């Protein structure tokens with residue numbers, strides 16, 4: 001495996017004159033309580049490079065941010081430096097979490113104006129940051145909860161290809177020097193390549209509202225949907241629809257709680273997130289699930305425990321779909337990895353426990369072998385595992 005530049009999947013249609021045609025996932029910004037410490041957590045546990053930063057020493061007086069890179073994943077960890085800063089206010093309400101799923105476009109102002117014409121609400125007006133090397137223009141629209149989609153257009157030295165090759169992220173960012181974890185991570189890669197999908201939890205009854213919002217404002221279309229008959233255990237359930245960008249560059253599943261005998265994981269999330277919708281998980285794609293999960297486990301990533309009984313039925317379930325899982329079955333069980341299949345192929349996936357003390361944001365590590373779905377067959381096994389954790393937290 002290599003941490004070298006890894007492209008996202010090629011868009012399925014060529015670039016068009018549509019201002020909302022997405023070029024890439026530019027970055028995902030997290031608001032965190034202490035970005036300096038969080039950067040080291042994500043570097044040590046998930047193998048990210050702490051590549052660049054801006055803070056008081058670089059002249060950033062209101063916020064400190066750290067750019068973490070791995071493959072084509074760019075996480076921007078931001079903390080507010082004053083009690084009144086937006087990042088601090090939101091961390092107080094929600095804990096650490098995703099603030100912005102930012103997309104690269106040809107012209108951020110044109111994309112923003114098109115999204116507003118389509119019925120989107122402005123989160124912030126276009127801002128241009130430039131210096132003698134180039135410029136970065138950003139403009140944001142509000143999606144569910146306090147989450148934002150920024151449109152980002154880049155020129156000169158800040159072109160995304162140059163950022164991928166190690167160039168500066170934006171004016172004002174300084175390169176991190178002499179961090180030993182960066183050296184270790186280059187020698188011991190975890191193989192995470194790009195953001196496969198990004199899941200939002202919204203309130204009961206609001207899923208279809210946000211499905212329509214993605215269709216109308218951003219020109220997304222429905223990719224898959226699941227109802228509570230698909231995703232339920234005896235006690236809890238959810239409903240989910242997967243929205244995809246026009247070129248399938250990013251998929252945004254949207255979950256809402258469904259009625260069960262006990263509290264669903266979506267409701268638990270909302271209750272610990274100030275009853276405000278937000279991002280539940282980011283799925284990070286690898287080409288080698290076993291090696292990635294083994295590396296992450298050895299670094300201390302806390303994954304969900306999969307009941308051993310899961311492996312009594314999984315191979316029959318997958319071969320019933322006509323697929324033979326070519327990875328070592330025993331290692332899959334030892335690493336506690338989930339397997340699912342559909343008519344296009346199979347997938348391997350595993351979910352971390354929450355990444356912070358509140359039971360909110362977590363990561364998924366996913367490897368696709370043809371399957372383009374999201375592990376529907378695992379939902380029941382997964383929910384049973386999740387409920388054990390909810391029980392432990394006293395939230396069931």
Ligand SMILES: [Fe+2]
Nearest residue numbers: 199283364374
């Ligand atoms: Fe997922």
